[in-house]
Amino acid sequence: MLNSRNEEYNASVERVFELEKGGSVFVIKPDAPLNIGRLEKNPEKVQEVYDRGRADGEKCAESLIKWLAEGK
Numbered sequence: 001m002l003n004s005r006n007e008e009y010n011a012s013v014e015r016v017f018e019l020e021k022g023g024s025v026f027v028i029k030p031d032a033p034l035n036i037g038r039l040e041k042n043p044e045k046v047q048e049v050y051d052r053g054r055a056d057g058e059k060c061a062e063s064l065i066k067w068l069a070e071g072k
Contacts, residue, residue, distance in 0.1 A: 026063075026064055026067045026068075028060055029056070030052065030053065031056055031059075034049050036049050
């Protein structure tokens with residue numbers, strides 16, 4: 001199972017992007033790589049990434065509302 005975990009993850013990510021292109025899902029994602037490790041301990045770096053995530057989410061809020069109104 002662990003041997004194929006990365007392949008399963010990559011296939012899942014590819015599927016999400018396919019669904020996004022087809023318009024059946026709305027994906028909220030960072031506009032640039034986050035450059036942070038999974039176990040980051042520096043609170044300032046964690047806060048910076050959190051703030052970037054909030055800003056990215058707020059940027060796409062209007063598009064999400066429009067997408068939802070279209071009934072997708």
